[in-house]
Amino acid sequence: MPWPSKKTGGLDAHEKQSFGKGVFRRCDGCGETMPSEAMEANFEVCPHCGQHHKLAARRWRELLLDDAKLDEWDADLAPADPLRFSDGKTYPDRVAAAQRAGHAKDALEIGRAKMDGTPVAYGAFNFSFMGGSMGSVVGEKVARLFERGVKHKLPVVLLQASGGARMQEGILSLMQMAKGVAARERLRDARLPFVSVLLHPTTGGVAASFAFLGDVNIAEPKALVGFAGPRVIETTIRQKLPEGFQRSEFLLEHGMIDRIVSRLDMKAEIGRMLRIFSPAAPPAARSSRKLPELSDPE
Amino acid sequence: MAAYVLPFEKPIVDLVSRVRELRALAEHDRKLESELRRLEEKAKKLAKEIFADLSPWQKVQLSRHPNRPYTLDYVERFITDWTELAGDRVFGEDSAIVAGMGRFHGRGVMVIGHQKGRGAKDNVRRNFGMPHPEGYRKARRLYDLADRFRLPILTFIDTPGAYPGIGAEERGQSEAIGACLASMARAEVPIIATIIGEGGSGGALALGVANRVHVLEYGTYSVITPEGCASILWKDGSKAEEAATRMKMTAPDLLRFKAVDRVVDEPAGGAHQDPAAAAAFVERAIIDALKDLSTLGPAELAQDRYTRFRALGAFVG
Ligand SMILES: [Zn+2]
Numbered sequence: 001m002p003w004p005s006k007k008t009g010g011l012d013a014h015e016k017q018s019f020g021k022g023v024f025r026r027c028d029g030c031g032e033t034m035p036s037e038a039m040e041a042n043f044e045v046c047p048h049c050g051q052h053h054k055l056a057a058r059r060w061r062e063l064l065l066d067d068a069k070l071d072e073w074d075a076d077l078a079p080a081d082p083l084r085f086s087d088g089k090t091y092p093d094r095v096a097a098a099q100r101a102g103h104a105k106d107a108l109e110i111g112r113a114k115m116d117g118t119p120v121a122y123g124a125f126n127f128s129f130m131g132g133s134m135g136s137v138v139g140e141k142v143a144r145l146f147e148r149g150v151k152h153k154l155p156v157v158l159l160q161a162s163g164g165a166r167m168q169e170g171i172l173s174l175m176q177m178a179k180g181v182a183a184r185e186r187l188r189d190a191r192l193p194f195v196s197v198l199l200h201p202t203t204g205g206v207a208a209s210f211a212f213l214g215d216v217n218i219a220e221p222k223a224l225v226g227f228a229g230p231r232v233i234e235t236t237i238r239q240k241l242p243e244g245f246q247r248s249e250f251l252l253e254h255g256m257i258d259r260i261v262s263r264l265d266m267k268a269e270i271g272r273m274l275r276i277f278s279p280a281a282p283p284a285a286r287s288s289r290k291l292p293e294l295s296d297p298e
Numbered sequence: 299m300a301a302y303v304l305p306f307e308k309p310i311v312d313l314v315s316r317v318r319e320l321r322a323l324a325e326h327d328r329k330l331e332s333e334l335r336r337l338e339e340k341a342k343k344l345a346k347e348i349f350a351d352l353s354p355w356q357k358v359q360l361s362r363h364p365n366r367p368y369t370l371d372y373v374e375r376f377i378t379d380w381t382e383l384a385g386d387r388v389f390g391e392d393s394a395i396v397a398g399m400g401r402f403h404g405r406g407v408m409v410i411g412h413q414k415g416r417g418a419k420d421n422v423r424r425n426f427g428m429p430h431p432e433g434y435r436k437a438r439r440l441y442d443l444a445d446r447f448r449l450p451i452l453t454f455i456d457t458p459g460a461y462p463g464i465g466a467e468e469r470g471q472s473e474a475i476g477a478c479l480a481s482m483a484r485a486e487v488p489i490i491a492t493i494i495g496e497g498g499s500g501g502a503l504a505l506g507v508a509n510r511v512h513v514l515e516y517g518t519y520s521v522i523t524p525e526g527c528a529s530i531l532w533k534d535g536s537k538a539e540e541a542a543t544r545m546k547m548t549a550p551d552l553l554r555f556k557a558v559d560r561v562v563d564e565p566a567g568g569a570h571q572d573p574a575a576a577a578a579f580v581e582r583a584i585i586d587a588l589k590d591l592s593t594l595g596p597a598e599l600a601q602d603r604y605t606r607f608r609a610l611g612a613f614v615g
Contacts, residue, residue, distance in 0.1 A: 074615075082555065082612035083546050087531040105615070136611030143608060165499075165521045167530065170545050171557040174521040175610040177500060178507045181476060182483035182604050205521070208460075208500040212473035213480060227471035227500075228462030232526070236462050246467055256470050 027051050045263055052200065052220050052263055057109055057126045060159060064267045065113040070122060072111040074144060077137045079106055083170045091168040094130065102129045106137040107162070110145045115157060116271025118278070121149040124159040125199075125206070131163035134205050138166075139176025142210065146183035146194075155193040155274050160211050163229075164204020177209035184210045193277040195270055198225045198248070198257065216273060217257040218266075219248040225257075302364045306348060306356055310567055313341040345566040352516070355539040357548045358524060360516040361496040362458075365570040367577065368427075369396055369411030369454040372494065375577035376584075377402060377409060385436060389469060392433030394425045394457070395505075397440050402452065403585065408444035410437050410505060411454030414495070428461040431474035434504050438474070441481040448596070450488040450588060453505040458523055460501030475504045482507035483603060486596035490587045492580055493517040493558070494569070509602050510587040511557065513549045514580070515564040519557060520547035556610060560587075 025036045029051025039046065043063050044053040055063070062068040078095075085091040099105060107129035113122045123145045125132040134142075142158075149156040165173040187194055196214025200223035208227050211217075219225060226246035234241055244250055251257045261269050303311050317337050324330040352360070360366070373380055373396075382398035384391045396413040399406065412429065415421030444451045460471055482489060482504075491508035497519035513519060520527075527541035528534055552558040562583045569576035594602055 076615040078614045080612040080614050083544070085544060087544070136613045140611050140613060167522055167527055167545070169612070170521055171519055171547065171552060171555055172611055174499065174503055174519075175557055175607060177503055178479055178483065178607045179610060181479040182507070182607055185480050185483050186604075205500055207472040208475040209479060210476060212470070213476050225472075226467050227460060227475070228467070233462045233464065233467070237464065241464070245464070250468075254468050254470065256473060 028053060043263055050221065050262065052222065054127065054200070055263070056128075057104070057124055060124050061113075063263065064115055064157075064270070065122065066115065066117065070109070070111040070113045072109060073148065074110065074141055075105065077105060077140060079135055079137050079169070081168075082136075082172055083168065085168040085170070087168075094168070098129045102126060104129060106135070106141075107132045108134075108138045108141045110141050110148075112148075112152070112154065115274065116267050118271055118274040119152075119154055120274065121145050121152070121154040121156045122158075123156070125161045127161040127163075127199075127201075130166065132161045132202075132206070133163050133166035133173075134176050134180075135166035135169040135173045136176065138162075139173070139179050142176070142180040143183040146180075146187045149187050149192055149194075150190045153190070153192065155195065155278060156187055157195045157197065157270060157274075158210070158214075159197045159199055160202045160206055161199040162202055162204070162206035164206060174205065177205050180210045181213065184213055188215075193274065195273065197266070197270075198223055198251075200224055203227065203229050212256060215277075216259075218259045218261045218269070219251060219257050220263055221248055221260055223248045225251055304356070304359050304363065306352070307567070310341060310345045310348060313337065313344060317341055342566060345571075349567065353539075354542040354546075354548050355524070357516050358496070358518055358538075358542050360568050361514075361518045363568065363570050364416075366495055367569050367573040368416075368456060369409075369413045369494065371573055372454060372492075372577050372580055373398075373400070373409060373411075375574065376581040377407070380409075383436075383440060386432045387439060388432070388435055390430075390432045392425075392430050392436060393423050394427050394429040394461070395433035395437055397436055399449065402450075402588075405588075406447075406449050408440050408449045408451045409454070410440055410451065411494075412457040412502075412505065414456060425461060427457045428459060429457065429501060429504075430461055430463075430466045431469040431471050434460070434471075434474035434478050437505065438478045438481045441478070441485055445481075445485040445487055448487055450490070451482075451485065451508075452584060453489065453491040453508065455491060455493040455497045455502045455505050455519075456495035457498050457501050458496060459498035460504070475500050478504035479507055483607075484600060486600050488588055488591040488594075488599055489603065490584050492562070492584070493519050494580070496523075498523055507603060507607065509591055509599060509606065510559045512560045512562050512580070512583050512587070513552055513558040514562050514569060514576070515549055516568055517549060518542075518547045519552050520545050 025039045026033045027046040030049035032048045044055045110123040193215045196217045198219035202225045248260045320334045324334050377400040380400040397410040412427045414427035415424035489508040491506045491511045493513040524538040524542040525535045528537040549561040565572035565575040
C-alpha cells in the first residue's frame with residue numbers, strides 16, 4: 001500500500017522500517033498513523049476519530065460475548081455445489097480458498113452465548129468469507145438461529161455484513177431470504193426479541209430479508225447498508241450519488257434504524273435493551289396482563 | 299400491439315404471415331386450400347422444432363418479450379368482479395405492482411402482480427415493472443388484508459427486479475421487501491404464485507413466498523439478472539448469455555431445485571402467440587393448486603409454506 005511521504009516524515013529510520021512491516025497503521029477515516037496495537041486494542045476503532053474498521057469474527061466474540069465464549073452450533077455445515085458453477089474458477093475451489101483463509105466452513109457463525117449477563121442466540125456474518133454472501137449454509141444457519149431462539153427461549157442478536165445472495169448457488173440462494181424471514185417470524189410469535197445489528201457493508205439479499213426486521217435495528221457509525229449497491233444505482237440513474245448516501249446516518253435520518261451505536265458501546269447497549277425486553281417475570285405474569293410494580297429510582 | 303420479433307422467431311413469424319395471406323386468398327380460390335393446410339402444418343412443425351431446442355438466453359429473451367401477456371392480461375381473462383386497489387397508505391401509489399380484489403371461479407381472491415407497460419409511455423408509468431418501496435408496501439398491505447378476510451392470494455411475478463434508485467433507498471426498499479416476505483410467510487390463506495415472465499431477484503421473491511409456485515414454460519427466475527451476474531463475475535455485461543446458462547434459471551432447472559412446483563405449458567411459439575391459450579393453462583394450474591390446498595386449515599397453510607421453503611438449499615454436514 002502506498003503511503004504519503006509527509007505522514008511518514010517524522011519517523012526515524014527504525015520506525016520507518018517497522019512501518020513497512022505493518023507495525024504502524026493508518027486510519028481510513030482521519031488518515032492518522034498510529035502503532036497497530038493502538039488500533040487493535042481499541043477493536044479497530046480509531047482512537048482519534050472513531051472510524052470503525054473491519055473486525056474479525058474472533059474479535060467480535062471478544063468484544064460482545066461474556067468471557068468471549070460462544071457455544072457454536074452447526075460449525076460443520078459446508079457448501080455443496082448444486083449448480084456445478086464455474087466462472088473460470090469453480091465454486092468449490094472458491095469455497096476451499098475461503099475456508100483455508102477464514103478457518104471456517106462458511107460466512108456465518110451461530111451459537112449460544114451470554115451478552116452482558118443475558119443468554120442469547122448469537123450470530124455473526126464474516127464479510128471476508130466470500131463477501132459474507134448468503135448461500136444455503138448461511139440461510140440454513142440463519143433459520144436454525146431463530147428456531148433455536150424459539151426452542152431455548154433466547155433473544156436473537158445477529159450481526160450482519162453481507163454483499164447479498166451468493167450468485168454461485170443461483171436460485172437456491174434467493175430462496176434463503178424467504179427461509180430466514182419465515183424463521184424470524186417464529187421468533188416474533190414467541191415474543192422473543194431480535195436485535196438486528198447492521199455492519200459495514202450490508203446490501204442485497206441479506207438487507208432485503210431479515211436485516212431490517214429487527215425489533216430493534218442498530219448500526220455501526222458510517223456503515224453502508226442498502227438494497228442496491230452504490231455502483232448499480234449509479235449505473236442505473238447515470239449520476240453520482242451524494243456523500244453519505246446509504247450510510248448509517250442516512251438510514252437514521254430516513255427512519256430505517258433505531259440507533260447508531262459505536263462498536264465499543266454495543267455490548268452495554270444491547271445488554272441493557274435485552275434486560276428491558278425480557279424481565280425475569282415468568283410468561284404467566286404476561287398472560288395475566290398484570291404489569292410489574294414500579295420501584296423508586298435509586 | 300406493435301410487432302416485435304426475436305431473431306429466432308423470424309422463420310415462424312414469416313411462415314405464419316404467409317399462412318395468413320394465403321388464407322385470405324383461399325376464401326376466393328378453393329384450389330389453394332391444400333397448399334394452405336400444408337403451410338399451416340409446416341408452421342406448427344417449425345415452431346415446435348425451434349422451441350424444442352431453445353438456449354437459456356433465448357428463453358430469457360422470450361420471458362421479456364414485449365408482446366408477452368402481463369398480469370392484467372391474465373386478470374382480464376379469468377378474474378371477474380375485478381376491483382383494483384391502490385396505494386401504500388404511507389407515501390404513494392406505485393403502478394409497477396398492480397393489485398386488487400375479484401373473483402376466481404366465483405371465489406373471492408386478492409390478486410397482486412408486477413405490471414410492465416406496453417410501449418414507451420406506459421412503461422414510464424409502470425417503470426418497466428420495477429417497483430419502488432410503495433409497490434411492496436401496497437402488496438404487503440393487501441397480503442395482510444387478504445389474510446384477515448380469508449381471501450386466497452394469487453400473485454403474478456414479472457419483474458427485472460426492484461428498482462435501484464435514490465428515492466427507493468431513501469424510502470427503505472430493503473425493509474419493504476423484507477416485510478413482504480414476512481407477511482407472505484405469516485398469511486393463513488392459500489397463496490399461489492405464477493412466474494409469467496421474468497422473476498428477477500428479491501423484487502420478484504416479494505411476491506413469491508407461496509404454497510405453490512408455478513412458472514410458465516419460458517419464464518425465468520434468478521437471484522440476479524444475467525446482465526448483473528456477468529458484470530459482477532466478468533466485469534462485462536455483454537456476457538449475459540453465458541451467465542444465463544450458468545445460473546440455471548429456466549423452468550426445468552427451477553423445478554429440479556424445487557424453487558418451483560409446476561411448469562405450466564405455453565402455446566406453440568410462446569404465450570404471446572396465443573394469450574388466451576396461455577391464460578387457460580395458467581388458470582387450470584391455479585385451480586389444481588387451490589383444490590390441492592383446500593384440505594388445509596389456516597394454520598396448516600402457513601405451516602405448509604414454512605415447510606416448503608425450509609427445505610430449500612443444498613449443503614453438506
Ligand atoms: Zn481516525
